[in-house]
Amino acid sequence: MSLRFTSSRQKRRPCRSISIGPWADRRHESSGVIYDRALLFALALPTAAVDRNLRCCSGYLDGDDGLSPAQSAGAPPNGGDITFLIDSLGGTWIPNNSSISSFQGHIWGHVADKLVYVDADGKVSPWIAEGWEQSNDATQFTLHLKKGVTFSDGTALDASAVIANLDIWYAGRKSEGINPVGLFPKTYDRAEAVDATTVKVFFKAPTLGFIPTLGYHGSILISPKTLAQPAAQQADLGKTSGSGPYVVAAWKEGDFVKLVKRKDYNWGPAAVGHTGPAYLDSITYKIVSEPSLRVAAVQSGQADVAYSPSPQELKSLKDAGFTTATPRYLGFVNGLAVNTKLEPYNDVKVRQALQAAINRKEIIDTIYTPDWKLATSFIQSNVPGATDHSDLLAYNPGKAEKLLDEAGWVKGANGIRTKDGKQLSLTLHSNPYLATAKSIDELIAQQLAKIGWKVTIRAYDVVTFGEKVRFGGPAVPAYEVTRSFIDAGTVASILTDANNGENWFNLGDSDKKLNELRDKIAGAASLEVRNPLLDELQTYVLEQGYFIPRTQIVQRIYVQSPRLKGEVYNGIAYASYYTATKGE
Numbered sequence: 001m002s003l004r005f006t007s008s009r010q011k012r013r014p015c016r017s018i019s020i021g022p023w024a025d026r027r028h029e030s031s032g033v034i035y036d037r038a039l040l041f042a043l044a045l046p047t048a049a050v051d052r053n054l055r056c057c058s059g060y061l062d063g064d065d066g067l068s069p070a071q072s073a074g075a076p077p078n079g080g081d082i083t084f085l086i087d088s089l090g091g092t093w094i095p096n097n098s099s100i101s102s103f104q105g106h107i108w109g110h111v112a113d114k115l116v117y118v119d120a121d122g123k124v125s126p127w128i129a130e131g132w133e134q135s136n137d138a139t140q141f142t143l144h145l146k147k148g149v150t151f152s153d154g155t156a157l158d159a160s161a162v163i164a165n166l167d168i169w170y171a172g173r174k175s176e177g178i179n180p181v182g183l184f185p186k187t188y189d190r191a192e193a194v195d196a197t198t199v200k201v202f203f204k205a206p207t208l209g210f211i212p213t214l215g216y217h218g219s220i221l222i223s224p225k226t227l228a229q230p231a232a233q234q235a236d237l238g239k240t241s242g243s244g245p246y247v248v249a250a251w252k253e254g255d256f257v258k259l260v261k262r263k264d265y266n267w268g269p270a271a272v273g274h275t276g277p278a279y280l281d282s283i284t285y286k287i288v289s290e291p292s293l294r295v296a297a298v299q300s301g302q303a304d305v306a307y308s309p310s311p312q313e314l315k316s317l318k319d320a321g322f323t324t325a326t327p328r329y330l331g332f333v334n335g336l337a338v339n340t341k342l343e344p345y346n347d348v349k350v351r352q353a354l355q356a357a358i359n360r361k362e363i364i365d366t367i368y369t370p371d372w373k374l375a376t377s378f379i380q381s382n383v384p385g386a387t388d389h390s391d392l393l394a395y396n397p398g399k400a401e402k403l404l405d406e407a408g409w410v411k412g413a414n415g416i417r418t419k420d421g422k423q424l425s426l427t428l429h430s431n432p433y434l435a436t437a438k439s440i441d442e443l444i445a446q447q448l449a450k451i452g453w454k455v456t457i458r459a460y461d462v463v464t465f466g467e468k469v470r471f472g473g474p475a476v477p478a479y480e481v482t483r484s485f486i487d488a489g490t491v492a493s494i495l496t497d498a499n500n501g502e503n504w505f506n507l508g509d510s511d512k513k514l515n516e517l518r519d520k521i522a523g524a525a526s527l528e529v530r531n532p533l534l535d536e537l538q539t540y541v542l543e544q545g546y547f548i549p550r551t552q553i554v555q556r557i558y559v560q561s562p563r564l565k566g567e568v569y570n571g572i573a574y575a576s577y578y579t580a581t582k583g584e
Contacts, residue, residue: 085298102482114215176231291435339471342477385489
């Protein structure tokens, strides 16, 4: 049944000018905890004023105060503002390039909608697409859109808008620096508008994962007017229009983003139990780089949410009455994608030795808490289609030593193995999207040193990491993966370079077995055919040592005030505050 939505008349509120003076380098002590005065001042920023460098945009801030049906008697109260402290807000706001960021994805999840909603268990339900059909061979899909949905610039979210989004997700505009969305199906052919609320989508081959992938965090719906802009304009967050429950009120590069609710929003996903306007008036995402300061601000009541705290803090925070959350996303485990073009990792025995030399249980026991789980494959165990390959990931230093001996690597007096005058070396680039990455690297370095490796660790901030560290890079023997996806069928398509794949292991099309599995998985027209192939793919990748799992990943860790309730975590483990309320 089609739903009809009506928009209340909106007014635009002019942005206020704020001025930021120099922050005094002083400390303030309260309740036995020392806080940085600069931090406390900064947390008041969005209600103060801003310098000329602040990008400020007008949005739908005021409107009728009438309640939607979802806000009738007995519904949670409206109002309230929250501050979310985060360690970074990335390097660009081009939607295609930033939507999958572990940082910027928080903002996009409130500014933009998706065609379908995917919950923490991988269940797919309607959202902007209120229904769909699939052909028997999974090469054609028909999407039926909700009526009355608009972007914040007033443009209708209709069939033509959906097609504009599908096209740019697939192809990007590489010449302008606008990337394709990485896990969007490479089999996409075209989409056609049947009428204003019906879209027919065509694929070159069976694509079972299409509908679930519409709930992926890269698949955000952006106004065609924004998408038509050049990359430099798209990078200005204040000029981007989505259809979500919040709009950008103000932002400053490298500092903060303030969102305010859109009063006429009336098309949320039914799966979260609410479809009308958000309850909270505003959400401010503020960069505070030091984890202890983020947590201290929540403890003192200066902020409401701290992102990426140390896992070791969680128990004491929970015991003190704060809310902690460690949702696991649907996706790859945290691990290493090995560059098979670089010596000595072009040798399968060396890769297999690396697989056996890592003590994964020690990683969890040392760095994490019982909230974390051992890796059982290279994809998370909560992903439909994941299978248990724990036997291939058993810690076996004796096996690792034997494999290296067979490969000709001889341990010297200093404990480091050499071959033909070269040391057995590994450079690890700590992934800045995972707060614990460097600690894990340091522990793995100790484990590998016992076997004969010389390990170098390099750590960069988010921007520098993106510039210097790439899959298959000439100085990157192993890329540290933190990557989510919605449907396991998309996995095989990115492992090689076919159809714009990401070529994770720098194999190109040289591995015939991997190519065969990729093509069979892509061509599967049913889960009954696909699931055994996915199991075979997982076995093969692990046996070949192409991917070295570390742990199942909890990348997004949250600590929040007990006054804040009702947030929802989706299949990508982002916290949505669309349904949240803030008590006294």
